[in-house]
Amino acid sequence: MSGNKKLCTEIHKSTNVVYQSHHVSRNKRGQIVGTRSGFRGCTVWLTGLSGAGKTTIGFALEEYLVTHGIPCYSLDGDNIRQGLNKNLGFTSEDREENIRRIAEVAKLFADAGLVCITSFISPFAKDREKARKIHETSRLPFFEVFVDAPLDICESRDVKGLYKKARAGEIKGFTGIDSEYEKPESSELVLKTNLTSVNECIQQLVELLEERGIVPPAANEEVKELFVFENKLDLACAAAQVLPTLQITQLDLQWVQVLSEGWATPLSGFMREREFLQVLHFGTLLDGGVINLTIPIVLPVSTEDKERLVCCSAFSLVYSGRRVAILQNPEFYPHRKEERCARQWGTTCEKHPYIKMVMESGDWLVGGDLQVLERIRWNDGLDQYRLTPQELKQKFKDMNADAIFAFQLRNPVHNGHALLMQDTKRRLLERGYKRPVLLLHPLGGWTKDDDVPLDWRMKQHAAVLEEGVLDPQSTIVAIFPSPMMYAGPTEVQWHCRSRMIAGANFYIVGRDPAGMPHPVTKKDLYEPTHGGKVLSMAPGLTSVEIIPFRVAAYNKDKKCMDFYDTERHQSFDFISGTRMRQLARENKNPPDGFMAPKAWRVLTEYYSSLEKND
Numbered sequence: 001m002s003g004n005k006k007l008c009t010e011i012h013k014s015t016n017v018v019y020q021s022h023h024v025s026r027n028k029r030g031q032i033v034g035t036r037s038g039f040r041g042c043t044v045w046l047t048g049l050s051g052a053g054k055t056t057i058g059f060a061l062e063e064y065l066v067t068h069g070i071p072c073y074s075l076d077g078d079n080i081r082q083g084l085n086k087n088l089g090f091t092s093e094d095r096e097e098n099i100r101r102i103a104e105v106a107k108l109f110a111d112a113g114l115v116c117i118t119s120f121i122s123p124f125a126k127d128r129e130k131a132r133k134i135h136e137t138s139r140l141p142f143f144e145v146f147v148d149a150p151l152d153i154c155e156s157r158d159v160k161g162l163y164k165k166a167r168a169g170e171i172k173g174f175t176g177i178d179s180e181y182e183k184p185e186s187s188e189l190v191l192k193t194n195l196t197s198v199n200e201c202i203q204q205l206v207e208l209l210e211e212r213g214i215v216p217p218a219a220n221e222e223v224k225e226l227f228v229f230e231n232k233l234d235l236a237c238a239a240a241q242v243l244p245t246l247q248i249t250q251l252d253l254q255w256v257q258v259l260s261e262g263w264a265t266p267l268s269g270f271m272r273e274r275e276f277l278q279v280l281h282f283g284t285l286l287d288g289g290v291i292n293l294t295i296p297i298v299l300p301v302s303t304e305d306k307e308r309l310v311c312c313s314a315f316s317l318v319y320s321g322r323r324v325a326i327l328q329n330p331e332f333y334p335h336r337k338e339e340r341c342a343r344q345w346g347t348t349c350e351k352h353p354y355i356k357m358v359m360e361s362g363d364w365l366v367g368g369d370l371q372v373l374e375r376i377r378w379n380d381g382l383d384q385y386r387l388t389p390q391e392l393k394q395k396f397k398d399m400n401a402d403a404i405f406a407f408q409l410r411n412p413v414h415n416g417h418a419l420l421m422q423d424t425k426r427r428l429l430e431r432g433y434k435r436p437v438l439l440l441h442p443l444g445g446w447t448k449d450d451d452v453p454l455d456w457r458m459k460q461h462a463a464v465l466e467e468g469v470l471d472p473q474s475t476i477v478a479i480f481p482s483p484m485m486y487a488g489p490t491e492v493q494w495h496c497r498s499r500m501i502a503g504a505n506f507y508i509v510g511r512d513p514a515g516m517p518h519p520v521t522k523k524d525l526y527e528p529t530h531g532g533k534v535l536s537m538a539p540g541l542t543s544v545e546i547i548p549f550r551v552a553a554y555n556k557d558k559k560c561m562d563f564y565d566t567e568r569h570q571s572f573d574f575i576s577g578t579r580m581r582q583l584a585r586e587n588k589n590p591p592d593g594f595m596a597p598k599a600w601r602v603l604t605e606y607y608s609s610l611e612k613n614d
Helices: 026-032 054-067 092-111 125-137 151-156 162-167 198-211 230-242 250-261 273-282 303-309 337-345 353-360 389-398 415-430 454-466 488-501 530-537 566-571 577-585 597-613
Strands: 042-047 072-076 115-119 142-148 189-192 245-247 314-319 322-334 364-372 403-409 436-442 475-477 506-508 545-547 552-555 560-563
Touching: 042 054, 042 092, 042 125, 042 198, 054 072, 054 115, 054 198, 072 092, 092 115, 092 125, 125 142, 142 198, 151 162, 189 198, 230 314, 230 322, 250 314, 250 322, 250 364, 273 322, 273 337, 273 364, 303 322, 303 364, 337 353, 337 488, 389 475, 403 415, 403 488, 415 436, 415 506, 415 545, 415 552, 415 560, 436 454, 454 475, 454 597, 488 506, 488 530, 530 545, 577 597
Parallel strands: 042 115, 042 142, 072 115, 142 189, 245 314, 403 436, 403 506, 436 475, 506 545
Antiparallel strands: 314 322, 322 364, 552 560
């Protein structure tokens, strides 16, 4: 970074300029900028040596904030010198003017209600102090963040070879070599990038912004588990033994598991009427920002149980003779079943398997805060796959994942599904991600009778990985505990958001997600492409990017699953789920390349077992 280039024009002070006040106040601007109300304008000033990690951290923080509904913009040194400051060189005067201009621009961004992130070496303390004063004069928060890395580390990261040129004398005045970098003495935060990962740096920055009131705590999307703390467990268990009881079903217990593990964050238990109405009519929770939640998570009770418990401040939930949770501060309200079904499913047909269960359930709903006494275990040999959102996040961290793409499924994996997952990984690598990880996340709660049971599906998924169709080294197979509701575009938002809670930032949506044939007409209950379209427009899913479905079919020429090409329609064979099941029942093989052979054998073994049982 050298040059003797001077400012092209002499700077004159204008004497006929009067500052004009805005008609729109910052409070008013804060109401409409971003998806979370409140004025959040500020500047995060990243300073440090070239190669310390300022740009990497700046863009990562920008991505984090935007995906969490916080409007922001990152100003990078190299980018700015290609536009606004392209007429400046690297003399001390030009460097001072470079920082002054950036500070003024950052102030305007902050005044507009954005979090402005600046990534500049800004080596001189006096220039950084001027930048701070520019903001303080306008009563705007300014956070100086020292991105600190030893010089040898910065040199080792230098892909452009600038340090090498500076040491060879080809670049004069290069900061850290023959020009001093004045370390900040009282910055708001110091990030040691030689000791701390990018994700950990972002977490430290977010915590700083939370402490200073810029980022609301809800934006951090901490998983809200509902288990009783260990130091209070004995007291809670003792209380559960003497409280009145409510017998719950296996379906209810599955929802207790969903709530207790935090999949429905920020719910504190089964929905009260206010939450139920928000979800039913708006598809969101509204008390704390716009939080996507499209399916009612409710506990039906009979009139008899309601009358028995209505005056209780708490009661125990009992399943199979075991007290599993305490429901506190209960609120009973009518279970308007037909209205619920019409809104959630778009039909009230009682031959729909989940609607049938709703119609047969209690005439009242009870909401309240849950205290769950222990982790829900099913003791079916699969509990090790039932990872909570917190456990999944830790696994992603242990794998150093920089992108997590989730695939929800309730059926066996064929090579068309695998093609979607393989293609997503390829595209993520092309976008610059180094360690994308697949979350293969089969649904593990209730499913309709003719679906393949969970234990057989897990065997089939294991065979797919064993044959290398999916990469075992970059895939996590875990069980999602939610029941299946077959509610189409309404339910697919729930599937997506719950994976977002667990740390996924990409979600693959397939054809007719959460759909099924109409129980009477046998036609698609939902238009097959609507799930993906709705998901791409859904409010409150800003932390996850939707990977749209691409039609895959069996390519008869290539003898493999391939993305469908309309111009070669005759080359493709669309093998339906019905046809696949029929082949498996008859112990026949599908065309080569449709499914991994070992995985297909698992499927045929399952259907053979049905015949033996019959």
